Amino acid sequence: MTRETPTQTPERGAVRDADDAMLIAAVRGGSTQALAELYARHAPAVFTAALRLLGSREDAEDVLQDVFVGLPDALARYEERGAFGAWIRRVAVRASLMVLRRRARKGYEPLESAADVVAGSPEPERTIAARRAIAALPDPLRVVFVLREVEGYSHAEIAELLGITRTASALRLHRAWKLVRRSV
């Protein structure tokens, strides 16, 4: 069960990860410059993952900030085995899930409407409509949709991550698509 890493082609990944390794060493040593460089490379992926999962720019920015504020400490637990880009996205996913769990416990609804998520984007109408539809999904459905279609997790992995069954994951994906298709 491999999964795609849609935003990163393999050829580019090789070069990029070699550089990342040096930056990581520098960040562990306390370099803010290196942290800024890692940010420049990976912040869009982290932010987008959080934004898709949470459906709220404000919450996504919180996750983005937390991930990079905590990164120097977390790197102590990162082993240079897989690609760093994939690793940091997994961290972003986990951090976003924590936000969702807190939200679920408090019965909290994001303040901004789905429309705000894409306000002012210069993109084609259909792209905007698609993102709006995803952002408008109920949390449990959106999480499964994003993990599967955007982050490329398998149903087994989603089941493991969310503590649900594999069948439940597949069912939620199906329902999510049904709602998305209705809106686009």
Added chain:
Amino acid sequence: MNLPLSRHPSFSRLRAFALGEADATQRRRVARHLERCARCRETISRVREVVAAARELEAPPADALERIVDRRGRGERVVLPVAPAGGARRAWPLQRVAAIAVLIAGALVYALARTGELEALRSELRITPAAPRMGEPIRIEYRATSRLEDEPRLVLRARFRTPHSTKEDRHAVLGMLERIGDGVFAATVRLPDSAVYAVLAVEDTLARFVDHHGEQWEALVHDEDGRPLFEALDQRSWDTMRRDMRLAAEIAEQMTRLYPERPEGWRHVLFEALSLAPEAAADSIRAEHRERYLPLVARGIERADSPDVALLATAVSYATEAGDTVAAARWKAMLYERYPLHVATLQRRVFDLYDEYRGRTGELLLAFERMYEEVGGRSQLSFSAFTLAAQLGDADAVARWAPRLVEAVPSLTSMVANTLVRLPALRHLALPYLRAEIAAYSGALERATATPPGGAVPGVFERPLTMTAAEYARALQEAWLGSLLTTHGTTLLALGDTAAALDTLSRAFDAGWDPHRFLTIGELHLARGDTAAAAAAFARVAVDPTTGEATDSLRARLGAAGTGATWEALLADARAAMKQHVWASAVDRAPLLPRLRLQDADGHARVVELGQGVPMLVAFWSRYCPPSFMQLDELARVAARLETEGVPVVTLSPEEPAKLREFMDAKGYRFPVFFDPERDAAVAFDTPGFPTYFVLDGAGRIRFAHHDVGRVIREVAALREQAQAQ
């Protein structure tokens, strides 16, 4: 086969086709259909558009980096939910997934209903600044677990370590966390001046629940340049050792990197290398150590004009274990020459004497005596000489070495007393030692259970960070007092002080539940001809499920007291007493996660559901923790017995599966063991150190939690009895 137009492929198939997930057959079929069906082509392009839109990256807000740098500059610290092992998530083999799907199938509705339970069970604690200097105030912000979030205020506790107390922990209440928002608490505190390293925990004001987060909340004191103090790293490494030897080794390497001039760092590396290479390791492992670590050790030793004594001593042991006799001899000579009176040298000299007088124990004892004339009653010397004298039954020598040993190592007092008791000529010498010990343990018990006015948390200074006040009081009570009292009573009886002996034995009878002790007490009464008292004690042995099989022979020895209504009444009393005792230590709380994602010793992913309708044992152990290691044989017996009773056993060890498998095979253990890669088990049970045993009821709630595997069988029996009664 062509699909008729009226039969469009299902959306799932179209989606799989659109995203390249369909297999070859499906791909062909759908492609053929698409040639003729504009509607499905439209669906496919919609799916691709939606996914592309979702996958496209979006720019983060322009000022986010600035805020990040600002937050870090203020010393803010965020603990990220990083999956351990760092690398890629493991994909599950298909058949395993299928097996788990069957296991947790039951009902989809059930699964959906349970997801709510996974909410935010991981609490967070932020320390600002992250690199505090000595004496600097620290701001603590705590986002509570669901168990603590409704409290008005919480107690912030710490186990802290000072630069000079290498092995001693101290415990303190650092302050009160006040509620500042929904489930969020904060306080500004200061570590005690002498502290360089602290592990933090939060508990409610009545000390019923401790959130210590797997002891991951740490504060290290830093210097002016923001570098952790050497002493802080040193203490962190010591502290980490008991829970994660590999992490300790990493910290040690960090010490040699940041402070190459300090020998203690190299010593840590060595010590941890020693611990990671179990003795009697294979030749290949020893060769690897000779090649990898020994040169490093040599560098550590030879970089200084006057090498550190402890580094030298450890290096001698290490070189011996790694099989490099030349290096071992060279370093030993250095050690003896430069540090002739150091405890490390004296210890080695004792070992040398053992080698020299192998098989000639009488002469060895004389050699110890000569060494005593020269250097005095050092710990290793006194211990070796005392135990040797006791083995040889040399009463004069035992009497000579006993006070020397107690003076050198006060914590061995009860061992000395127990040895003296077994030698009739010296039994009277044991009494003062026993009384001193009993007084010490009774005192500790009173301190632990007494609740001072004002609701302050009792016993906080002695109490381990991870135990609640009640757990601690019970642990103390049951650990020693009963057995000490039994020994004391036995001695008094042998010395002819019958009244005092019986008084002591009746106290021992009521102090906790220990069938072995009841057997001893019964034997003593029987020897005195008091069959009634003996029968009461034997009845307790008979009802205990761990010893029940010996009942018939016990009854035979009791004569009339072991038959009929009298005996039945005693059994009923004993059952009631045992029940009361077992339930007195019961707790009732839900694990913080309903199921655990684990990895078995063969490296396969496994999901364990808690609450399978029958009681269950969850045990945490580590072979690197001596008390835990010593209970493993017993754990194996208990697990085998539970298996025959249909009680699931889950044991967890912090080692990687391959290592675990090797160890289990070497020891011939067959109980199920798991690795906790996601820290699910650690989070679910909020575990303190090793060993810890949790006995769960059929509904998956924790009913017993403790450190003594000997109690498990009784507790499982009690849970089954309760379930049957309902």
